[in-house]
Amino acid sequence: MKNIDDLTIGEAKQLAAMFGSQKSSGGLKGMIGEKVIIRTYSAGVWFGTLTQKAGNEVIIKDARRMWRWCAKKSISLSAVALYGVQQEKSKIAPALPSVWLEAIEIIPCSADAIESIQGCPDVEAE
Known part of the structure; x- marks a missing residue:
């Protein structure tokens, strides 16, 4: 040797x-640089570009909180990552430049899901 x-x-x-x-x-x-959906313990569900990951901590940019989501097909968050959302039934907040989160699930998104979520109008206060 x-x-x-x-x-x-x-x-x-x-x-x-x-x-x-x-x-x-x-x-x-x-997965760094990919559009993902992040599920957290206490901050809900987020969509954005994964920029950093260390342990269960992540930073995503262009981060939109998915306050309410309804999958185009099926019923799960995994289905949202595959097929996107029903925009008229979903409530997606405006994008923040970046956000730090504690992730319990990181789901990469398909092109259809990215287009659907990014195209969702910013939710207005009721």
């Missing part, structure tokens, strides 16, 4: 590339 101190620059680059591609290609860090 070769001593790590004896690696050539080329071997070190190969090793770095091997670990770098594994790190960025999967897991929760692979």
Whole structure:
């Protein structure tokens, strides 16, 4: 076995590339930059772009609180992430630049869901 101190620059680059591609290609860090729905313990449900994640803490930008949501198909929040919302039955708040949340669920959104949620009008006070 070769001593790590004896690696050539080329071997070190190969090793770095091997670990770098594994790190960025999967897991929760692979969701950074994606549009997601976040379910929290006490702050409700949010939609936005995942920018940071550490443990159960996340930061999302262009964050819209989904005060009331109704899936286009089926009944679950997972269905919202797949199919989007019935806009006339949902109440989605205006976007904040960013928000820090404690997440219990992070669900990546389909293109249909993103279009549906982003196109939902800002809810007005009743």
